[in-house]
Amino acid sequence: MATTLLLGAMLWADTMKPPHPGWGVAIEDDRVLATAPHAQLRTDFPDASVIEATDCVVTPAFVNAHHHMYGVLAHGIPLEKAPAGFWPFLKEFWWPLVEDRLTHDWIAAATDWACLEMVRNGITTFYDCLEAPYAIPGALEVEAQVVRRRGVRGVLSFEATERVSAENGALGLRENADFIDHCRAHGGLVSGMMCFHTTFTCSADFIHRAFELAAERGARTHMHLSEGTYEPEYCLSRYGMRPVAYYEHLGVLGQHVLASQCVQVDAAEIEILARRGVHVSHQPLSNCEVGGGFAPVPEMLEAGVNVALGTDGYMNNFFEVMRAAALIPKARLQDPGVMPASVVWTMATQNGARALGFTDVGILAPGYQADLLLITTDVPTPLATHNLADQLLLWRNPSHLRGVMCAGRWLLCDGKVIGMDENAVRGRVEEAARRLWEGSIA
Numbered sequence: 496m497a498t499t500l501l502l503g504a505m506l507w508a509d510t511m512k513p514p515h516p517g518w519g520v521a522i523e524d525d526r527v528l529a530t531a532p533h534a535q536l537r538t539d540f541p542d543a544s545v546i547e548a549t550d551c552v553v554t555p556a557f558v559n560a561h562h563h564m565y566g567v568l569a570h571g572i573p574l575e576k577a578p579a580g581f582w583p584f585l586k587e588f589w590w591p592l593v594e595d596r597l598t599h600d601w602i603a604a605a606t607d608w609a610c611l612e613m614v615r616n617g618i619t620t621f622y623d624c625l626e627a628p629y630a631i632p633g634a635l636e637v638e639a640q641v642v643r644r645r646g647v648r649g650v651l652s653f654e655a656t657e658r659v660s661a662e663n664g665a666l667g668l669r670e671n672a673d674f675i676d677h678c679r680a681h682g683g684l685v686s687g688m689m690c691f692h693t694t695f696t697c698s699a700d701f702i703h704r705a706f707e708l709a710a711e712r713g714a715r716t717h718m719h720l721s722e723g724t725y726e727p728e729y730c731l732s733r734y735g736m737r738p739v740a741y742y743e744h745l746g747v748l749g750q751h752v753l754a755s756q757c758v759q760v761d762a763a764e765i766e767i768l769a770r771r772g773v774h775v776s777h778q779p780l781s782n783c784e785v786g787g788g789f790a791p792v793p794e795m796l797e798a799g800v801n802v803a804l805g806t807d808g809y810m811n812n813f814f815e816v817m818r819a820a821a822l823i824p825k826a827r828l829q830d831p832g833v834m835p836a837s838v839v840w841t842m843a844t845q846n847g848a849r850a851l852g853f854t855d856v857g858i859l860a861p862g863y864q865a866d867l868l869l870i871t872t873d874v875p876t877p878l879a880t881h882n883l884a885d886q887l888l889l890w891r892n893p894s895h896l897r898g899v900m901c902a903g904r905w906l907l908c909d910g911k912v913i914g915m916d917e918n919a920v921r922g923r924v925e926e927a928a929r930r931l932w933e934g935s936i937a
């Protein structure tokens with residue numbers, strides 16, 4: 496088997512630990528074989544092919560723990576007026592003008608664009624949540640075919656909800672269950688997850704059914720949770736308790752749960768999330784977009800909750816999302832010491848992998864997947880072990896990625912995405928958006 500040595504200026508193999516200057520990675524097939532000083536690797540693997548990247552830092556690739564790939568179709572969509580809050584955002588805009596109109600062709604076009612965008616951003620693993628009630632059955636397989644072709648590691652799900660009808664809700668749960676089974680049978684980089692929407696679009700019976708189907712398959716379950724004040728108010732008035740307490744009451748919380756957003760959660764809810772081992776994904780920029788508030792991320796981390804990072808299909812520049820995750824809490828808590836850069840890097844890599852259930856992603860160590868980034872080091876001030884996390888978080892961007900590797904395969908090399916006609920991909924998504932917008936109010 497062919498072994499490749501990747502020798503960078505510095506190796507930051509595990510973002511919880513200090514980086515190693517002068518270290519590299521040995522890669523065989525889709526996995527990391529060894530990490531060691533350059534000279535050691537050359538001695539241990541004398542027949543290996545060598546890639547010198549001494550103007551780059553090698554880091555684990557990013558994990559986007561919450562995406563809506565179809566979201567790109569709504570970027571710039573004409574609106575008569577801005578939605579007046581989170582509920583009107585869904586009811587008057589997002590559901591009727593976007594999700595309810597999606598077709599398989601448009602979903603495929605958006606998926607292709609999303610994959611291109613993720614590769615450019617150094618994201619090699621992602622979780623996606625598709626809501627398109629009139630595009631099932633079969634919508635997830637449409638996405639999967641594109642994702643497989645692009646070579647990224649995708650966990651795909653359909654956001655089942657009873658908001659259209661009970662029958663449509665059941666069809667959504669079935670879409671997930673069948674897709675999980677299908678991916679398990681066929682292997683590869685694409686897998687499935689169970690997913691339902693929220694407490695305000697799904698009944699208790701429906702939520703139990705989602706968890707049953709997931710448990711039968713040993714799969715995780717995702718839901719949106721308290722993205723704004725609407726859901727806590729709904730649960731308090733309907734069930735006399737806040738959403739996390741309601742889920743606890745239903746007996747469904749555990750390490751198999753991925754809850755996205757968690758913006759409006761109070762201290763008692765954070766305690767339950769931590770105690771139950773629920774994974775949380777945080778989307779700082781889309782929280783701003785919908786006026787949802789500030790997620791208590793430092794508080795959740797302090798309580799021991801595993802918090803990952805996602806783009807939410809909004810602004811998909813992962814460096815910007817990381818900066819938002821680092822900077823917004825400093826302003827909110829009036830404390831520049833919270834959310835150090837290394838913590839944000841950890842959320843963007845290994846926390847994301849844990850949240851999605853991967854045990855061999857997010858760190859560069861023997862036996863782990865060879866998912867990595869080559870990030871250029873040409874910042875204007877010296878790059879050192881003490882400042883690497885800050886330098887890379889604050890002053891790097893997708894344009895500074897020299898290489899992106901997923902499962903041992905280069906997806907971006909010398910700054911160019913491999914095997915994609917970028918203009919053709921953009922042309923298809925632009926056409927899809929144009930047709931979607933024809934039904935909007937402009």
Ligand SMILES: [Zn+2]
Binds near residue numbers: 561624719755807
């Ligand atoms: Zn979302």
